[in-house]
Each structure stands twice: as structure tokens, then as C-alpha cells.
């Protein structure tokens with residue numbers, strides 16, 4: 001069964017705006033990234049999603065293909081973003097089968113709650129390697145294709161056909177510090193730095209590089225892992241601390257993604273789009 005559009009995409013976006021475009025997404029089997037890809041596919045894109053779990057990734061690819069009749073969505077499983085070679089192989093397969101890579105979502109992440117004293121140095125390194133090194137590898141492996149797409153869709157500000165764009169999915173943990181998140185906060189600070197650097201290095205060639213930081217998004221693995229759903233009392237405390245007084249939805253993240261990849265995002269690069277209902281400014285939020 002295909003999901004109703006209203007659950008993952010605003011009515012503001014026109015069908016077909018990503019017609020003939022291709023998105024490559026790491027972490028595409030997860031709740032947030034799959035919603036981002038579903039929105040792009042609905043609006044015309046074809047997609048390739050990458051994940052560590054082959055079965056989960058392939059099942060998600062089949063589900064995403066239902067967002068639009070005729071959509072092509074490839075799921076490539078058993079790819080670890082820490083391994084540049086396997087990532088490069090997936091990138092080449094995506095470009096060969098779908099013809100190009102116009103947009104990239106670097107979304108693969110790993111996380112758990114642990115105090116500094118409860119982290120082994122291997123645990124700390126593992127999260128840095130998945131999030132930070134994985135994001136770098138994703139950029140490195142897709143860059144040749146992003147450059148081609150950016151050249152083809154020159155970012156003049158009037159051009160409605162866009163390409164050569166990357167979004168890194170980050171977090172707000174490092175803005176003020178977040179207890180039990182030393183590893184993820186450090187990792188995501190690095191992700192933000194990679195995005196900002198890419199915006200400067202490749203802006204002259206027409207590439208845009210931005211960060212989206214989801215806050216407490218309902219029904220996601222991140223929320224489940226980070227304790228928001230652990231018990232009623234902690235869930236209530238998280239909820240009360242969200243200034244907008246609601247959890248975010250995957251649609252909120254998908255709409256931000258369409259905004260940055262479509263021509264509404266033509267002059268936005270090196271930016272961080274925080275989609276969290278101002279939660280990070282509110283001390284007791286996740």
C-alpha cells in the first residue's frame with residue numbers, strides 16, 4: 001500500500017519538479033531518510049538507497065518505488081559507509097543504472113545513549129567513523145557525479161532545473177552540549193564542518209552543500225534510541241520542552257529537503273536548516 005501524500009509531503013510542492021533527477025541516499029532504509037527520498041520520488045526523481053542491512057534496504061526500496069508510478073528505486077544493501085570502496089561501487093552502480101547522480105543525502109548514522117565514563121574508546125570511534133567518516137566518504141564518492149550535474153544545471157538563480165546538491169543529516173547535540181551524547185555530538189560537529197567546507201570549496205562549480213538537523217521526530221529509531229519513548233514521565237518531559245508543543249514529523253524533514261534541492265534553494269549553501277521546533281534552545285529537550 002502506498003502512503004498517502006499528506007503523510008510525507010506538503011501540497012505546496014508541484015508534481016514533476018524532480019523529473020529525470022536521481023538521488024543517492026545513505027541510511028535510506030531508516031525512517032527519516034526514507035521519508036526524504038519518498039518525497040523526492042513522489043515529485044519525479046529516481047533513487048538509489050544504501051544501507052548496512054540488505055533485506056531492510058531492499059524492502060524499503062520497493063516501498064519507495066510505490067510513491068510514483070514508473071519510479072525506479074534501487075536498494076543496495078550490505079554497504080557500510082565506513083568502507084569507501086564498497087560505497088564507491090554502489091555509487092557507480094547507481095550512476096550506471098539510473099544515468100546520473102543529481103542529489104545526495106548523507107544520512108547514515110549510528111547512536112546510543114552513554115555517559116562519557118561508559119564509552120569505550122572503540123565505541124566513541126565507531127560513532128565518529130559511521131557519522132563523520134561515513135559522511136566524508138559519501139561526499140568523496142559522489143563528488144564526480146555532483147560536479148557533472150551542477151555543470152549541466154548551472155545555478156543561475158533563474159534555472160528551475162537543479163542538480164549538484166548534497167544534504168548532510170546532522171543533529172543539534174553539539175550546539176549546547178547534550179548529556180550522554182559526547183560521541184554523537186562530536187561526530188555531528190564534524191559533519192557540519194565537512195558540509196561548510198564543501199560549500200566553500202565547490203560553490204564556484206555550482207554545488208550546494210547544506211545540513212538538515214532533525215529534532216525530536218515522532219516514530220523514528222532516533223527517538224526510540226535516545227529515550228524519548230522510554231517511559232511516560234521522560235516522554236512527557238521531552239514533549240513539554242518542545243517550544244512548538246508537538247513532535248516533529250518525517251514530513252517536516254521531507255519538506256525541508258525538497259526546499260533545499262528544488263529551485264527554492266538556489267542561493268542556499270553552507271547553511272544549517274534546523275527542523276526541531278526550537279527544541280535545542282530548550283534545555284530539557286533531547
Ligand code: HXC
Pocket residue numbers: 109110111112113114118119120121122123124126127130171214215216217221222223225226286
Ligand atoms: C556503550 C556501546 C553501546 C551502548 C555499542 N557500544 N552500543 N557502548 N553504550 N549502548 C559499543 C560496543 O560495545 C563497541 O565497543 C562499540 O560500541 C562498537 O559496537 P559494535 O556493535 O561492534 O559496532 P557496530 O556493529 O558498527 O554498531 C554501531 C552502533 C550500533 C552505532 C554501535 O548501535 C548501530 O549499528 N547503530 C545503527 C543504527 C542507529 O544507531 N541508528 C540511530 C541513529 S539515530 P567495545 O569497546 O565493546 O568494542 C541518530 C540520532 C537521531 O543518529 C536524533 C534524533 C533526536
